[in-house]
Amino acid sequence: MADLQVNICGVKFKNPVIAASGTYGFGREYNELYDISQIGGISTKGMTLEPRLGNPVPRIAEGTSVILNAVGLQNPGAEHFIKYDLPFLREKGLVIIANVAGKTLEDYGEICKKLDGLVDMVELNISCPNVRAGGMAFGIKPQSILEVTRVAKGGLKRTPLIVKLSPNVESIAVNAQSAEQGGADCVSLVNTFTGMVIDIEKRRPVIANNTGGVSGAGIKPIAVKMVYEAAHAVKIPVIGMGGIMTGEDALEFMMAGARAVQVGTANFANPNAMPEIIAQMNNWLDSRKIKSINEIIDTVIMN
Amino acid sequence: MKDLLSVVKSNRAVAENIYMITLALPESAGALHGGQFVNLATGDNSLLLRRPLGVCIAEGNELSLCYQVKGKGTKKLTEAKAGDELKVLLPLGNYFDLSEYKNIAVVGGGVGVFPLIAAIRENKDKNFYSYIGFRNKSAVCLLNELEASRSLKVTTDDGSYGDKGNAVQSFLADAEKLNIDAIISCGPPVMLKALKSGLASLGIKKPCFVSLEERMGCGMGACLVCVCKTSDGKNARVCKDGPVFEINSVEL
Ligand SMILES: Cc1cc2nc3c(=O)[nH]c(=O)nc-3n(C[C@H](O)[C@H](O)[C@H](O)COP(=O)(O)OP(=O)(O)OC[C@H]3O[C@@H](n4cnc5c(N)ncnc54)[C@H](O)[C@@H]3O)c2cc1C
Ligand SMILES: Cc1cc2nc3c(=O)[nH]c(=O)nc-3n(C[C@H](O)[C@H](O)[C@H](O)COP(=O)(O)O)c2cc1C
Ligand code: FES
Numbered sequence: 001m002a003d004l005q006v007n008i009c010g011v012k013f014k015n016p017v018i019a020a021s022g023t024y025g026f027g028r029e030y031n032e033l034y035d036i037s038q039i040g041g042i043s044t045k046g047m048t049l050e051p052r053l054g055n056p057v058p059r060i061a062e063g064t065s066v067i068l069n070a071v072g073l074q075n076p077g078a079e080h081f082i083k084y085d086l087p088f089l090r091e092k093g094l095v096i097i098a099n100v101a102g103k104t105l106e107d108y109g110e111i112c113k114k115l116d117g118l119v120d121m122v123e124l125n126i127s128c129p130n131v132r133a134g135g136m137a138f139g140i141k142p143q144s145i146l147e148v149t150r151v152a153k154g155g156l157k158r159t160p161l162i163v164k165l166s167p168n169v170e171s172i173a174v175n176a177q178s179a180e181q182g183g184a185d186c187v188s189l190v191n192t193f194t195g196m197v198i199d200i201e202k203r204r205p206v207i208a209n210n211t212g213g214v215s216g217a218g219i220k221p222i223a224v225k226m227v228y229e230a231a232h233a234v235k236i237p238v239i240g241m242g243g244i245m246t247g248e249d250a251l252e253f254m255m256a257g258a259r260a261v262q263v264g265t266a267n268f269a270n271p272n273a274m275p276e277i278i279a280q281m282n283n284w285l286d287s288r289k290i291k292s293i294n295e296i297i298d299t300v301i302m303n
Numbered sequence: 304m305k306d307l308l309s310v311v312k313s314n315r316a317v318a319e320n321i322y323m324i325t326l327a328l329p330e331s332a333g334a335l336h337g338g339q340f341v342n343l344a345t346g347d348n349s350l351l352l353r354r355p356l357g358v359c360i361a362e363g364n365e366l367s368l369c370y371q372v373k374g375k376g377t378k379k380l381t382e383a384k385a386g387d388e389l390k391v392l393l394p395l396g397n398y399f400d401l402s403e404y405k406n407i408a409v410v411g412g413g414v415g416v417f418p419l420i421a422a423i424r425e426n427k428d429k430n431f432y433s434y435i436g437f438r439n440k441s442a443v444c445l446l447n448e449l450e451a452s453r454s455l456k457v458t459t460d461d462g463s464y465g466d467k468g469n470a471v472q473s474f475l476a477d478a479e480k481l482n483i484d485a486i487i488s489c490g491p492p493v494m495l496k497a498l499k500s501g502l503a504s505l506g507i508k509k510p511c512f513v514s515l516e517e518r519m520g521c522g523m524g525a526c527l528v529c530v531c532k533t534s535d536g537k538n539a540r541v542c543k544d545g546p547v548f549e550i551n552s553v554e555l
Contacts (some may be wrong), residue, residue, distance in 0.1 A: 022526065022527075023520070023521065023525065023526055024525055024526075025524065025525035025526065025527070028524075028525075029521070029523045029524040029543070030523075030525060031307070031523040032304045032523070033304050033306065033392075033523070042307065053537075053538055054527065054530070054538070055533070057517055057518065057528075057529070057530060058517070058518040058531075059518070059527075059528045059529075060352070060519070060520050060528045061518075062350060062351065062352050062375075064349045064350075065349045065351065066350060066351070067351050067520070069520065069526075069528060071526070071527050071528060074527045074530070134448070152437050178339060216351045217349075217351065265351055267521060267525075268352055268353070268520045268521050268526070269344075269348075269351040269352070269353070270306070270390070270523075271306045271342075271392050271523070272306050297519060
């Protein structure tokens with residue numbers, strides 16, 4: 001057994017495999033399939049101060065090796081999470097990351113204040129492509145990333161802040177630096193790429209929202225490159241994601257500089273993906289006699 | 304809920320563009336009820352989404368599903384041969400709970416008949432009055448399974464088999480003289496809408512349970528991709544809170 005533990009911003013993970021926001025709910029359903037205390041952590045469905053109903057259906061479409069979604073931040077509100085889901089997750093003993101979003105700058109500050117000290121980390125979703133107000137609007141321009149990070153950080157006295165970056169930008173390195181300047185303790189990337197799938201019989205986009213966020217295996221090479229660029233532009237730790245389906249995929253992200261990874265779409269293709277990824281990472285390390293996962297972080301040798 | 308590696312026992316056409324695939328499960332997944340569904344891998348790893356298919360015939364550790372060939376995934380499924388392995392997540396969703404009813408009308412259209420067959424098969428002590436519609440003669444299938452009904456009326460859109468018309472019309476024509484406690488239904492959205500308005504205009508207040516379809520991600524309630532609107536303005540997850548809903552509790 002290799003040592004899979006990682007430490008990010010003082011938070012201890014039993015392994016570096018975290019459920020990606022929006023694909024895993026608040027963990028209850030996957031816990032009906034396997035004991036979710038095996039995984040390193042969970043980033044919750046994106047939460048807002050007030051409950052939201054989200055977008056009309058259909059909310060999902062499929063391409064080759066990718067999917068598109070436009071759920072639009074349907075969620076029961078932060079209050080409901082604190083009362084109902086947080087106690088359940090606490091019992092499971094995994095790192096709890098609250099993924100949060102807002103319509104205005106003030107919303108971001110307020111929701112962070114509400115969750116401060118209650119969860120292990122807060123992940124700022126400024127990169128959701130599927131909502132009109134807020135979401136990605138804050139996550140494109142370096143200046144607005146800096147501002148929203150500063151406001152969010154102002155609400156967090158005890159809980160480390162992750163800023164989740166959008167890949168739909170000019171320079172991921174510059175944006176990662178803006179988050180760092182704004183006071184982020186960590187950055188995570190990538191959120192989904194905006195895309196469209198058209199039903200040629202109906203001559204209409206499949207998704208009711210017309211466009212959606214592209215995720216899954218097909219985005220992995222782009223995501224790995226962006227994670228590499230972000231990790232080499234900032235001093236704060238980076239969490240990588242985008243198309244991870246196997247333990248080998250996860251190791252690529254870690255070699256590119258990520259300290260941990262998140263797994264999203266793979267949970268749909270293979271509901272047992274996360275425990276399997278953890279086992280595969282362990283086997284890879286064991287078979288190469290590498291004692292700790294930390295030995296492979298940021299070890300890619302560029303040609 | 305389990306994700307099992309099933310072995311294909313057979314996979315053959317039962318009507319034009321409709322296949323029945325029989326899977327041997329390596330272990331029991333517990334009782335499988337009519338209305339519940341499974342999330343089946345297609346065998347093409349470049350398709351990241353599983354396909355939701357209703358439980359049709361469940362016997363011991365063998366499960367038969369019937370599917371219409373529509374897009375890439377179901378086309379790929381037709382290539383599955385005996386001995387091939389496919390991952391299947393099951394059982395998913397709620398089911399037609401008929402424990403309180405004895406005399407039940409069954410209204411099914413097209414691929415909507417398959418989950419209804421499972422409900423009929425597992426409730427052998429009840430009386431079913433079935434109204435089943437197909438597009439045309441070449442789409443008619445599995446009538447032997449439906450013959451367990453007390454009465455069976457088959458319609459086709461073009462009259463090439465049975466009466467000309469659709470399942471809702473033929474049910475509504477009989478509805479007032481039928482002595483039923485409940486109705487179960489599954490079929491395309493237009494059909495369910497017609498059923499809802501037909502029941503309302505005839506003033507029939509018997510409980511009516513319908514099985515809905517929506518595009519899905521996880522299939523188990525986590526991703527909020529598959530929602531429908533409830534009559535009180537909220538969202539329900541078709542995969543977890545459904546797929547079976549009382550017809551007046553949801554917007555169709
Ligand atoms: C609970 C439930 C039970 C079902 N039971 C049956 C059944 O017993 N027999 C049967 O023939 N069909 C059934 N369907 C519909 C079936 O899931 C779709 O026809 C099938 O997924 C289409 O896949 P495809 O690869 O042919 O199409 P594609 O167009 O390649 O599919 C692309 C994506 O859209 C989804 N999709 C497309 N059409 C539908 C639809 N009508 N409903 C849900 N998702 C869709 C697919 O699952 C896939 O994720 C059921 C649907 C649901 C939700
Ligand atoms: C259905 C779905 C819902 C998502 N919801 C959120 C969300 O609420 N907040 C967020 O930050 N990211 C959300 N994401 C993005 C994922 O967390 C992740 O960044 C992205 O899917 C890339 O990883 P993957 O390829 O492993 O899925 C969602 C993704 C999917 C597929
Ligand atoms: S498909 Fe994920 S919640 Fe229904």
